[in-house]
Amino acid sequence: MRFKRFEDMPVWRAARKLASNIAEGYERETTSDFLRFLSYAKESAGELRSQLYVAFDIGYIKEEDFRDFSRSCISISIQLTRFMQYLEVSQP
Template structure:
């Protein structure tokens, strides 16, 4: 049952928090014109990942918990798309892009595996 777990102990939640911090650090260098556009959207998506994991832990059924994990996964893919855009328009370097792409893909894989392990029980 999802509610029996402490979300703060989950690696995916902690990695999600790390992504939020890196997102804020990265978007600080974006042009001011992006403050309410790409910067804000990337920040909101990154926040959504650990937030959905945490909120899902409070749900009393596996079905509801899985819905929140799906939302977290969706936000992770949305964030990755925004990362590609930030790179393509020249807001971040290739090394920053590669580092963050590896991070988000790791989170996506962890969420997917976590969902699969829950569905198997």
């Protein structure tokens, strides 16, 4: 599997989706819309973790980088979950 550009790799696309969903949700009018897009971002974090496994398995990233990126993805997912819980409780 060869990619012409780094930006074409599925792992990169998943990372962009994660950030884009947070940004798009933030611009929405309601908290419920924001929560929906945060949920999409959390799904993208899971997709990103999956793509990291693929990138590691085919030799695109080193084991140390894989571990660091995976830990970051898990941390992001946990932070998104906690933020969503906070917003749900704070919602009028």
